[in-house]
Amino acid sequence: MGEITFFIDGLKIEANEGDTILRAALEQGIYIPHLCYHPDLKPFGGCRLCTIEIEGRGLTISCKTPVEEGVRVITENPQINKARRIAAELIIANHYSECLQCARNTDCRLQDIATYIGIEEGRLQRLKRTVRDLPIDDSNPFFYRDPNKCVLCGICVRTCEEINGVGAIDFAFRGFATKISTLKDKPITESTCESCGECVDRCPTAALARKGSERPAREVKTICPYCGAGCGIYLGVRGDRVLSARGDRQNPVNNGQLCVKGRFGYDFVNHPDRLTTPLIKRNGTFVEASWDEALDLVVAKFKEAREEYGPEALGGLSSARVTNEDNYLFQKLLRSLGTNSIDHCARL
Amino acid sequence: MTNTVGEIAGAGAILLTGSNPTENHPVIGYRIRQAVRRGAKLIVAEPRRIPLVNIADVHLQFKPGTDVALFNALAHVIIKEGLEDKEYIESRTQGFEYLKEIVEKYTPEYVSGITGVPAEDIIKAARLFAGAESGSIIYCMGVTQHTSGTENVAALTNLSLLTGNLGVPHAGMNPLRGQNNVQGACDMGCLPNVLTGYQPVYGDRETDTYWRRLKLEKGEAVAPPPEEIDTSVILADTIEFETPVYKGMSVSEEIRKKFSKVWGVELSDAPGRTIAEMFHYNPTRRNRVMYIMGENPVLSDPHADHVRKCLEEMDFVVVQDIFLTETAKYADVVLPAASFAEKDGTFINTERRVQRIRRAVIPRGDSKPDWEILQLLAQRFNLNWNYSSPEEVWDEVRRLTPHYFGGMSYERLEKGGLQWPCPTEDHPATPIMHKGRFARGIGQFATVEYRPWAADTVDEDYPFILTTGRKLYQYHTRTMTGKTGGLNYFLNEELMEISPRDAQALELTAGDVVKVSSRRGSIETKIQITDRVPPSVVCMSFHFGESAVNVLTDPAVCNMSVVSGLKVSAVRIEKA
Numbered sequence: 001m002g003e004i005t006f007f008i009d010g011l012k013i014e015a016n017e018g019d020t021i022l023r024a025a026l027e028q029g030i031y032i033p034h035l036c037y038h039p040d041l042k043p044f045g046g047c048r049l050c051t052i053e054i055e056g057r058g059l060t061i062s063c064k065t066p067v068e069e070g071v072r073v074i075t076e077n078p079q080i081n082k083a084r085r086i087a088a089e090l091i092i093a094n095h096y097s098e099c100l101q102c103a104r105n106t107d108c109r110l111q112d113i114a115t116y117i118g119i120e121e122g123r124l125q126r127l128k129r130t131v132r133d134l135p136i137d138d139s140n141p142f143f144y145r146d147p148n149k150c151v152l153c154g155i156c157v158r159t160c161e162e163i164n165g166v167g168a169i170d171f172a173f174r175g176f177a178t179k180i181s182t183l184k185d186k187p188i189t190e191s192t193c194e195s196c197g198e199c200v201d202r203c204p205t206a207a208l209a210r211k212g213s214e215r216p217a218r219e220v221k222t223i224c225p226y227c228g229a230g231c232g233i234y235l236g237v238r239g240d241r242v243l244s245a246r247g248d249r250q251n252p253v254n255n256g257q258l259c260v261k262g263r264f265g266y267d268f269v270n271h272p273d274r275l276t277t278p279l280i281k282r283n284g285t286f287v288e289a290s291w292d293e294a295l296d297l298v299v300a301k302f303k304e305a306r307e308e309y310g311p312e313a314l315g316g317l318s319s320a321r322v323t324n325e326d327n328y329l330f331q332k333l334l335r336s337l338g339t340n341s342i343d344h345c346a347r348l
Numbered sequence: 349m350t351n352t353v354g355e356i357a358g359a360g361a362i363l364l365t366g367s368n369p370t371e372n373h374p375v376i377g378y379r380i381r382q383a384v385r386r387g388a389k390l391i392v393a394e395p396r397r398i399p400l401v402n403i404a405d406v407h408l409q410f411k412p413g414t415d416v417a418l419f420n421a422l423a424h425v426i427i428k429e430g431l432e433d434k435e436y437i438e439s440r441t442q443g444f445e446y447l448k449e450i451v452e453k454y455t456p457e458y459v460s461g462i463t464g465v466p467a468e469d470i471i472k473a474a475r476l477f478a479g480a481e482s483g484s485i486i487y488c489m490g491v492t493q494h495t496s497g498t499e500n501v502a503a504l505t506n507l508s509l510l511t512g513n514l515g516v517p518h519a520g521m522n523p524l525r526g527q528n529n530v531q532g533a534c535d536m537g538c539l540p541n542v543l544t545g546y547q548p549v550y551g552d553r554e555t556d557t558y559w560r561r562l563k564l565e566k567g568e569a570v571a572p573p574p575e576e577i578d579t580s581v582i583l584a585d586t587i588e589f590e591t592p593v594y595k596g597m598s599v600s601e602e603i604r605k606k607f608s609k610v611w612g613v614e615l616s617d618a619p620g621r622t623i624a625e626m627f628h629y630n631p632t633r634r635n636r637v638m639y640i641m642g643e644n645p646v647l648s649d650p651h652a653d654h655v656r657k658c659l660e661e662m663d664f665v666v667v668q669d670i671f672l673t674e675t676a677k678y679a680d681v682v683l684p685a686a687s688f689a690e691k692d693g694t695f696i697n698t699e700r701r702v703q704r705i706r707r708a709v710i711p712r713g714d715s716k717p718d719w720e721i722l723q724l725l726a727q728r729f730n731l732n733w734n735y736s737s738p739e740e741v742w743d744e745v746r747r748l749t750p751h752y753f754g755g756m757s758y759e760r761l762e763k764g765g766l767q768w769p770c771p772t773e774d775h776p777a778t779p780i781m782h783k784g785r786f787a788r789g790i791g792q793f794a795t796v797e798y799r800p801w802a803a804d805t806v807d808e809d810y811p812f813i814l815t816t817g818r819k820l821y822q823y824h825t826r827t828m829t830g831k832t833g834g835l836n837y838f839l840n841e842e843l844m845e846i847s848p849r850d851a852q853a854l855e856l857t858a859g860d861v862v863k864v865s866s867r868r869g870s871i872e873t874k875i876q877i878t879d880r881v882p883p884s885v886v887c888m889s890f891h892f893g894e895s896a897v898n899v900l901t902d903p904a905v906c907n908m909s910v911v912s913g914l915k916v917s918a919v920r921i922e923k924a
């Protein structure tokens with residue numbers, strides 16, 4: 001992978017061989033409008049918004065054009081602007097415009113484009129066709145599919161194919177009626193979808209959006225508590241509630257990807273059935289107790305058994321679910337009390 | 349895992365066995381699918397038709413419990429066709445001649461009769477695996493939860509050694525660990541016979557000679573026993589992966605001394621009980637009191653009725669958990685613990701990566717992080733514990749386990765996870781193990797024979813083989829996932845998988861309730877008719893208390909690892 005030097009609007013840019021012009025530009029902090037491009041996926045070239053000009057060669061799309069030594073790229077001129085404005089307006093004209101009521105308000109790639117282009121109300125009205133009012137698929141308990149907000153970028157289709165490898169959805173129907181569909185246009189829960197939410201995570205608009213769209217007040221970097229893969233996550237928190245989770249793109253295990261449990265399986269944290277106080281069984285039923293009462297009883301019973309039968313009377317099952325520090329102290333405690341009878345479910 | 353999760357995507361060939369990653373380790377499932385899209389050959393050796401079979405080059409659908417025969421047959425073909433990595437075998441292994449002798453009789457035809465796999469598929473799989481640039485073996489409890497679990501792993505490892513796939517990128521032996529910190533629980537010494545980093549507490553004759561030999565191989569002098577043992581030698585920062593051994597001394601004795609000094613207590617060298625022994629059939633061999641932290645053995649352990657009985661018969665049971673689990677109901681005292689989101693600490697994943705977890709919210713009500721509860725108890729036993737944070741606990745682990753964790757300070761872990769061994773602060777950590785040289789010195793081929801499994805045999809009364817697995821939308825005993833509405837929407841009851849042929853023979857239709865009985869008990873469950881299981885085999889998950897499969901399973905264990913043979917139980921099926 002050699003270094004390549006080229007120019008964007010006269011600025012000298014360095015990029016790796018094999019990079020596309022769009023990727024190189026974005027990495028340098030130069031915004032070129034785009035909708036169907038996603039850094040995790042192969043370039044698609046569907047939205048035509050990333051149009052640029054290469055001096056001496058004419059207009060082309062930057063998401064599919066590899067960088068070349070010495071080429072001069074122009075991102076703005078009347079010809080490019082005209083092509084880009086038409087492409088953008090055709091997408092925006094028929095898009096739902098009640099942004100304040102939308103789950104992705106202020107976090108929407110289409111809003112980015114509208115802001116970049118500068119919308120002219122009158123032109124948009126002329127482009128508007130009859131309103132399309134397609135049914136929303138809310139069959140999945142974790143996310144909605146609203147085809148009315150879809151811009152047909154195909155990111156969800158490619159994510160399903162390239163990231164998860166499931167291929168539950170694809171483009172269906174023709175022309176004006178084109179939409180993203182499952183096999184036979186059934187609800188998503190009747191498809192091969194595994195509810196991983198990778199497509200929801202990458203959707204540029206709210207065509208795919210989480211149910212319960214409250215945004216967290218802060219995020220905490222941690223590790224998923226389910227299987228042994230150890231995916232990095234950011235928990236979205238508000239007050240003392242865990243609201244959401246998203247993948248940590250810096251984590252080398254998952255590169256930001258998650259499964260259904262790792263992305264959506266956190267209701268248990270805030271669940272009302274959580275144990276909140278020590279319990280002591282009296283006459284066959286549990287009664288609430290203070291920490292002092294509960295711990296004193298444990299210590300008394302452990303000592304009693306140890307005195308009567310020796311330290312071998314004690315045994316403990318540790319947990320594959322708790323931290324190393326918790327596990328270390330568990331075996332330290334039991335061994336300090338004189339027994340080596342410590343095990344856990346790794347033996348199952 | 350000897351290698352990293354990330355490397356899977358670049359593997360030349362993948363031999364997947366006893367594992368269903370797209371449901372149980374989905375992100376690793378993505379990597380396998382990615383590898384196949386990039387041209388990797390995928391061999392699935394699995395009694396069930398798991399989802400990845402759809403993209404596999406070959407599916408070796410063998411009869412549950414015949415793993416060793418199948419793996420030996422693959423070795424047979426590799427050797428017979430001269431596909432083995434001769435240079436690797438010559439320079440890095442021993443025992444090849446014995447292996448050759450043992451697998452001689454495991455011809456594809458002979459093994460086809462044992463496993464039910466067509467001989468040509470065995471040959472094809474062996475050629476694909478041995479012919480690839482790099483071959484990664486990925487396996488899981490489907491290999492280990494057998495009365496021959498250790499032999500299964502040994503026979504599998506032979507394939508990796510034969511093809512020169514240990515210690516190289518995109519290859520290796522890669523067991524997928526089922527839980528977020530099962531690796532950590534083992535590494536932290538929550539096993540009867542070892543302390544942190546597998547330092548033996550007792551019964552270390554084998555380990556002793558092994559560590560001593562490593563020392564000798566390196567050409568280092570094995571010191572005569574000093575008058576007094578200088579424990580600072582063992583605690584020294586310069587410690588290497590192998591702990592120094594003094595001639596004529598037991599390693600465990602040194603290790604107990606080292607820990608005693610830091611902990612301020614005498615350590616027992618009396619052997620401890622494993623899970624199976626804690627629930628021993630003979631009541632006099634069990635412990636009298638039981639401390640259970642974050643486990644639910646009533647649902648997760650074999651022969652559940654017996655586990656319940658044991659818990660009832662205990663003098664005293666303490667359960668520490670985040671919910672009132674099925675097991676907690678048998679407790680005398682229940683201690684409320686904080687969940688992963690409410691505490692700081694570290695987990696170790698399946699690829700040995702130590703990663704930081706961080707408190708996101710405050711503990712619910714009066715609940716406390718487990719380490720705080722343990723410290724409160726220790727102080728009541730007059731033990732001198734004064735940790736103010738998990739970091740202080742971790743630093744003690746590092747000090748006592750330098751050969752694994754010496755170089756992993758919280759400060760360093762803040763920047764990203766590190767894979768053990770990582771003995772010093774400037775050590776780069778170890779993404780790939782056994783590079784250039786095995787941790788034990790030279791690679792040893794194991795010679796294992798197939799034994800027709802004897803623990804729980806199919807007969808006229810119990811004609812079906814019951815195997816167990818997990819499902820995408822639930823997790824273990826549902827302590828967590830059962831509290832998530834959306835996941836329950838997808839799956840809220842057990843659906844036992846039964847083949848169309850068997851369903852027809854028993855006159856069953858989808859959704860029927862059946863009574864499943866083994867030699868230990870019986871339960872009722874709904875069924876799902878599917879070709880995921882072959883005829884004569886049925887499969888259940890252990891997620892649901894209402895259809896608790898472990899009422900049926902066999903607690904007979906593998907003699908070497910004391911792991912229960914959960915994957916094979918003989919059962920009878922009747923319409924309920």
